Each structure stands twice: as structure tokens, then as C-alpha cells.
Amino acid sequence: MDIFAQQLINGLVLGSVYALVALGYTLVYGILELINFAHGETTMMGSMIALAVIGALFGVAPDLPGIVIVLTGLLVAIPACMLLGYSIERVAYRPLRHAPRLAPLITAIGISIVLQNVAMLIWGKQYIAFPTTLLPQGRHEILGASITDVQIAILVLTVAIMAGLVILVNRTRLGRAMRATAQAPAVAQLMGVNVNAVISATFIIGSALAAIAGVMVSANYGQAHYYMGFLLGLKAFSAAVLGGIGNLAGAMLGGLLLGVIEALGAGYIGDLTGGFLGSHYQDIFAFMVLILVLTLKPSGLLGSKSVERA
Amino acid sequence: MNVLDTLTGKAKSRVWLTAALLLLGLVLLPFLVEASLGKSWVRIIDLALLYIMLALGLNIVVGYAGLLDLGYVAFYAVGAYCWALLASPQFGLNLPFWIILPAGAAIAALFGVLLGTPTLRLRGDYLAIVTLGFGEIIRIFINNLNAPINITNGPQGITLIEPMSIFGFSLGKTQDVLGLTLSSPHLYYYLFLLCVALVVFVCVRLENSRIGRAWVAIREDEMAAAAAGINTRNIKLLAFAMGATFGGLSGGLFASFQGFVSPESFNLMESIMILSMIVLGGMGNIPGVILGAILVTVIPEALRYTGDLQRVLFGQVYIDPADLRMLLFGIALVMMMLFRPAGLLPSKQRKREFAEDAA
Numbered sequence: 190m191d192i193f194a195q196q197l198i199n200g201l202v203l204g205s206v207y208a209l210v211a212l213g214y215t216l217v218y219g220i221l222e223l224i225n226f227a228h229g230e231t232t233m234m235g236s237m238i239a240l241a242v243i244g245a246l247f248g249v250a251p252d253l254p255g256i257v258i259v260l261t262g263l264l265v266a267i268p269a270c271m272l273l274g275y276s277i278e279r280v281a282y283r284p285l286r287h288a289p290r291l292a293p294l295i296t297a298i299g300i301s302i303v304l305q306n307v308a309m310l311i312w313g314k315q316y317i318a319f320p321t322t323l324l325p326q327g328r329h330e331i332l333g334a335s336i337t338d339v340q341i342a343i344l345v346l347t348v349a350i351m352a353g354l355v356i357l358v359n360r361t362r363l364g365r366a367m368r369a370t371a372q373a374p375a376v377a378q379l380m381g382v383n384v385n386a387v388i389s390a391t392f393i394i395g396s397a398l399a400a401i402a403g404v405m406v407s408a409n410y411g412q413a414h415y416y417m418g419f420l421l422g423l424k425a426f427s428a429a430v431l432g433g434i435g436n437l438a439g440a441m442l443g444g445l446l447l448g449v450i451e452a453l454g455a456g457y458i459g460d461l462t463g464g465f466l467g468s469h470y471q472d473i474f475a476f477m478v479l480i481l482v483l484t485l486k487p488s489g490l491l492g493s494k495s496v497e498r499a
Numbered sequence: 500m501n502v503l504d505t506l507t508g509k510a511k512s513r514v515w516l517t518a519a520l521l522l523l524g525l526v527l528l529p530f531l532v533e534a535s536l537g538k539s540w541v542r543i544i545d546l547a548l549l550y551i552m553l554a555l556g557l558n559i560v561v562g563y564a565g566l567l568d569l570g571y572v573a574f575y576a577v578g579a580y581c582w583a584l585l586a587s588p589q590f591g592l593n594l595p596f597w598i599i600l601p602a603g604a605a606i607a608a609l610f611g612v613l614l615g616t617p618t619l620r621l622r623g624d625y626l627a628i629v630t631l632g633f634g635e636i637i638r639i640f641i642n643n644l645n646a647p648i649n650i651t652n653g654p655q656g657i658t659l660i661e662p663m664s665i666f667g668f669s670l671g672k673t674q675d676v677l678g679l680t681l682s683s684p685h686l687y688y689y690l691f692l693l694c695v696a697l698v699v700f701v702c703v704r705l706e707n708s709r710i711g712r713a714w715v716a717i718r719e720d721e722m723a724a725a726a727a728g729i730n731t732r733n734i735k736l737l738a739f740a741m742g743a744t745f746g747g748l749s750g751g752l753f754a755s756f757q758g759f760v761s762p763e764s765f766n767l768m769e770s771i772m773i774l775s776m777i778v779l780g781g782m783g784n785i786p787g788v789i790l791g792a793i794l795v796t797v798i799p800e801a802l803r804y805t806g807d808l809q810r811v812l813f814g815q816v817y818i819d820p821a822d823l824r825m826l827l828f829g830i831a832l833v834m835m836m837l838f839r840p841a842g843l844l845p846s847k848q849r850k851r852e853f854a855e856d857a858a
Contacts, residue, residue, distance in 0.1 A: 224624045284837055291567055292836050294624050295778055298569075298771060299832030306826035310818060419767070423635075426628060466643075473639050476632030483629055484617040 191333035196456040197449060198331070202340045202409060204448020205347035209402035210425030211432070211440040212354065213395030219371045219435035220391050221286075226297030227277055228399060229422015230304035231270050235400030236413040237308055239266035240317050247320060255323030259408070266400040273304075274396025275389055283385070301419070308415040316412045324408060343405045350401065351441055354394075358437060363390060371435070420472065424451075427479040433492020442490060450474055529688045540800075541684040545756060547796040548691035549749055552698050554776040554792040555785065556745025559702070561774065562783035563711060564738035565718030567627040569770050570614065570634025574743040576641060576765035577610050578603040578750025580651060583760045586661035589652060593661050600751045607747025608740040610637075615739035619732055634770055642762040656761025663690065663755040671758070687756050694752065698745060702785055705741070714738055715783075768825070775832055781842030790844055799824040 210232050217225045239262035246258045281296040325338035358364040369377040370387045378384045406421065407413040424447065432443025455471035482489060532540045553575060560568045581603035585594045614633050618626050645653030662671025662683070670686040705711045713734045716724035725731045754760050772795060780791020799821075806820045835842070 224628065281833060285840075288836075288840060290622075290624065291565075292840055294567065294627055295774075296833045296836045298774075299829045299836070302771070302825055302829030302832070304829075306822060306829060309822060310826070423628070423632065427632075430625075469643055470639065473636050476636050479632050480617055480629055483621060483625060487620065487625075 192456055193453075194332040194334035196452040198334050198336050198340065200449035200452030201445060202343050202448070203452060204428075204445035205343050206402045206406045206409070206421075206444075207425045207428045207448050208441045208444025209347060209350065209398045209405070210421060211429040211444045212351075212437065213399050214426050214429040215432075215434055215437060215440040216367075216391050216395045218429070219437075220367060220374075220388060221282070222435075223282065223293055224297070224426065225277075225282075225392070225395070226294060226422075227281070227300040227304060228395065229418035229420075229425065230301045230308075231274055231277070231396050231418070232399040232403040232406075232421055232425075233308060233413070233415065233418025234273055234304060234403070235266045235270045235396075236403030236407045236417065237312055237317070237415070238269045239263055239400070239404045240319060240407060240413050241312070242266070243320065243323070244317075247323065255320075256325075259323050259404075263401065263404050266404060267397050270396040270400035270403075271393045274392040274399070278389060278392040283388075305415055305418070312415060314415065316414050319407045319411045319413065321408070321411045339408055343409060346401070346405070350398065354398075355437065357394075363387070367391060424475040427475040427482075430489055431478055431482050433489025436489070436491050439489055439491035446490075447475060447478060450478060525692060526689075529685050538682075538684075541682075541688065543797065543800050545684055545687050545691055547793050548688070548695050549753055549756070550773070550776065550796050551695050551789050551792040552691075552745060552749040552752075553773050554780075554788045555695075555698050555702050556742045556749065557773050558777050558783065558785070558788045559705070559714075559745070560738050560742035561777055562788065563706070563714040563718065564735060565714075566735065566738060567624070567774075568630045568739075568742065569627045569767070569774065570630035570632070570637070571742065571746055571773055572765045572767070572770040573614075573634040573637040574607040574610060574746030575750040575753070575769070576637055576762075577607045577743075578747030579754040579760045579765070580641060580657075580750075581606055581747070582751040582754035583657040583660050584650075586755070587657050588659050589657050596663055596665065596751075596755070600748060603751040604744045604747040607743045607750065611739040611741075611743025611746075612736055614743075615736045619735055631767065631770070634765075634767060638762050638765055641765070651762075654762060656759060656763070658759050660754050660758045660760065662758065663687070663752070670755075691752065691756075694748070699785060699789075706785070710734065710737065772828070775828055777842075778832065779835055779842060781844040781846060784842070784844055784846035787842050787844035787846070791842070795828075798827075802827070 210228065213228050213231070214225060217223060217228070239259075241262075242265045243258055243262035246253070246261055250258075277300055281300045282293050285293045285296060321339075325342075327338040328335050329337075329341070356364075358367060366377065366382045366387045367390070369380065369382055370384050374384050377387075402421075402425075403413075403418075406417070425444065428443040428447040429440045430443070431447055432439025432441070434440075451471055451474045454474045458466050458470055529541045529544065532544055553571070556574075557568065557571045560566050560571070582599050584590060585592050585599045585602070587593075614630060618629050621629060641651045642654055644651040645655075651657070662669055664670065668674065670690060671683055673680060673682045674686060675681075713724065713729045716727065716729055717731055717734060721731055753764075776791035776795045777788050778791070779794060780789065781787025802824050803820045805818075805823060806816050809816045809818070
């Protein structure tokens, strides 16, 4: 089996998930210039809710086709996360929109802790297994590497969602309102845009993407955990920064790129350092990328707006 | 002293009387606590003192200079591991504290500058995430540096760390002092109290110095501060280094007190706890930060009793008190920001700022 091709495929699949979560960060940042620190936790909640529904449904009606059960889980998780994203904005961010910058960041940390602990109280501290037998089990060989049906589904679904999002932002009335609000909220409001509704809509869209990403990641790894949102969120944020935060194409590119960097890095770090560092250092790549990008090119790969100074 | 000069003789003696009573209270505190709440609480107030030092250190970075640092625990870890490596069987070393503590503080300060340099240009929320990443990197390294060369002993951590020993007088065992038999937690209490007093003194002096004013100026408006002739780069780096120094010192003391360090003790939640001490107490205000540190350390311990309460009320424990702790913290952070954003004991300046923002 070709290690390079295999890690490339793993990286692209992982990167798709990062990209979907990163889109949530970027959408919100583009409009409010705020880092929605609790976004990773929204992803986790999506994953956990879907798994709970899947488990319950499987228990009640084990004869249903697996794909129907999984899709039902997804279709419950999406609106649940939309509601969650909307509530987070209303409770933790909207009252502080004109407060000093630290304030919303601290409420966001608070919300993350609350969500994590609520998830822990409901679902416990152990890993929850995704009943992977429900999903197609096919494996295919490409270029000496293997790819599963689930991975193909993740890649296809991600591309479709991204295309849908681009159309939404560039072609619809809501999209135009979002772009107007991002450029100048006050002017947008004068032009009759309901800025608060647009901001809510942005959180809702981002949360829906997070729910899908959460289900994808748990399907891919076969498990979910109350703490999974933290690292996933951080990495997705790094991806958004890498691509240029506030830029949709940037988030997509950054996500895929970060996934590939991580997978290849984990595959080769042992050889590169003569065995001194092993693949368990995988998690530091995202942080390294983040620090490097912010130091060398804070606007990211595709970002036009430079990171504002203090 | 100029404040005292303005007071009349009677008022002056009242100030001294209060100070003397306070001092007496602090000296007697471990005995009172032991008698009323039990032996384990002496350790808890020791930890509270450690957290006061940490919180005051972070307060320099966050409260004065306005740089949100979510990776502060990394410096604590550096200081703790410095002590752990230089005074334990891990490398068979047992260096005296007057070498280790300054070394730990200096290395932590170096890490502070290392973190500060690439992040100088970043604004609040970006800085928060980068520092968080930095904290995680340090933790991941500590967690994994046990192979191929075993440096940190990985997730198992380092045990059998030598306690603090001041010229042969070990704080690790029960000692007779002036006819009193003092156990190790009591001895550490007085050491930590002294250290806290020192840190408070340094903080008070810094606050009212040129440097302290420069930090506040940068926090308020970096561009204006630069225009006023402040070397913003150096002053920000100094804030990082200062904060890190206190973190490193506390870390060393923690390692010697605990006798055991592991990467577990230095995760992100710890950083967030220290930050929440400052936020709850009152950012940038020394009494506020001290109050916050005490509350955040003591309340979770008090919450342990909710386990008994649940057993009495419902016959079983539904929510593990340790889990309840974090949940309440999360809620408290949100509530504080929404309803009392300047903290329980806000500094005068902060209070004014938030009032202006609301107007």
C-alpha cells in the first residue's frame, strides 16, 4: 500500500470535516469579526445528538435500512444544532456586541465549558461508538491506497455543501444581505437589511454545517466523545486562519490543506526527525500552522483583509 | 507612606491596628482552619495561596496589559517541571531551591518572550487562540518526551520530588518551631504566604510605575501609546516575561509542595480556571484578583459536600460534584460577563470604562 497516497486520502477526508467547521468560523467572523469559540462544541453536540438518535432508532427499529437510520440522526442533529447556534448568539454574543472585545470571548469560553459538561452529564465520559455496521462497508483501491464508501460519501457531500453555500452567499437575497452586513452593518441597516436577522441566520447556517461535520467525523472514526469538539474546533479555526479568515474559499482551501498537512506530517514526522518525534505529535501541526500563518502572513492564503492590529 | 502622612494620629494608629490584626489572622489561619474544617483544608488554603500567585501573574498580562493569554498554564508547567527534573530521582539530581527557583523562573520568562515575540502583532481574540495553541504544544511535548530519550517520564509524570529545603530545614516533614509542632502543609503555608506578600508587593509597585502605566496605556489604545513614545514591543514582551516569571515561580513551588507532577495538571482547563479567577474577581485590581483566586479554589472544595447533600435528598449521587464544578464555572463566566463584566471588586478605572460603554 502506498503510504503517500493513503495519507493524502485520509488527509482530504479529515480536511473536508475541518473545512465544514472552518466555514462556520469564517462566516461568523466575516460578519461580526468575532471568533465563535463555542463552535467546536456545536460540532460535538451535533455528533452526540445524531449518535443518540441513531442508537435509539436502531434499538426500536433494527430492520430499517442503515442509511435511513443514519440520515434520520443527521436530520435531527441539524435543526438541533441550528437552534443551539441561534441560542448561543442570543445569550452570549448579542448582549455584548458593543462591550470590550474580551467580554464575548470570555462568554464564549463559558458556553464551551457549559456545553462540554452538559454533554458529559448526559452521555457520560466514555467514548460512544458509532454503529458503523449501519453504513456501507465497501472499500476501493485507488493508486495503491484504499478508500471506504464512507470516505467517498464525506468527500462528495462536502463538495456539494460547499457548492450550495457559494450559491447561497453569492446568488440569493439572504446572501446579498450577509455580504452587505459584512461590509458595513450600519449602512446595510439603512438599506433595509435586518442586521440582527442576518447575524442569526449566519450562526444558524454555520451550526448546520457543524452538525454535518460532527456526524461525518464520528462516522469516519467510528466514535464520539464529549471532549472532541475542543480540538476539532481549534484545528478548524486554524484552517480558517490558514485560508484567510472571513473568506469562504479560504476556509475550504485551508481546511483541506490542513487535513493533508496533518496526515502527511503524522505519516512522515518519524522519518524526518530520525525517530525522535512520532505520530503522536500529530496534533501540534495545526498549532504550528496557526502560529506560522499569523506570524508570516496574518491575512492567510486567500484573505484580502489583513488582521487588524490592536 | 504619603497616605499615612495625611492621616491624624488616631486614624494612623487605627490603620496600624487593622494591619496588625490582619497579620495575626493570617498567621493563625491554618490553625483555625484545621480546628474547624479539618486537616485537609490546610492543604486547600496552601493551594489557594499558590493560585493567588498564579492569578496575580496572569493579571499582569491580561489585567494590566490587556493581552488575553489562554496558555498561561504552560509557564506554570515549565516551572514545575524545572523543579521536578532538578530535584528528583528522575536524573538523580537534588539541587538547592536557590538555584532551581530562579532557574525555573528564568526559563519560564524565556518561554514568555518566545511566545510573545511572534504574537506581538495580534489582536485580542487571535492572541487568545495562539496562546492556547502554545499551551497545548507545551503539554503535548511534556506528555510525549519520554521516548526515545526519557526526559519528562510522559503521562506517568515525575514522582518523589524533593520538598523545599531551606538550608537544611525541610518543609516536607513535621518540624518543631518555637515549641510548636508544625506539619508540612503548615510550613508550606507560611512559605507561600511570604511569597504571596512578595508578589503583591511587586505588583503594587509595578502598577504605579512607569511600566505599569505603559501597560495600561497599551491596553487602552496601542496606537496612542506608541505615539506617546512608549516602546510597545518591549513593554508587551516585558508583560509576557513578567507574567511568565510568576508562573514559573509558582510552578516550582507547586512541584515541591505536591511532590508529584504530571501533564494532567497543566491542561487548558487550568488556564481557564486561572483566567476565571481574574475575571470573577476584577481584572487589573489586586484585591479583586486575590478574592477571585480564593473563591475559585475554595468553592469547588465546598461543592464536594453537594455529593453528601444529594445522597441525603435523593438517596444517590446524580451529579458527581467534580463535574458540577466545571459546569458552574462555565455558567459563572457567562453570567459575570453579562451582568457584572468588571468583576466582583473592579478597579476604579475598569468600572468607569464599562459604565462608558454602556452609555
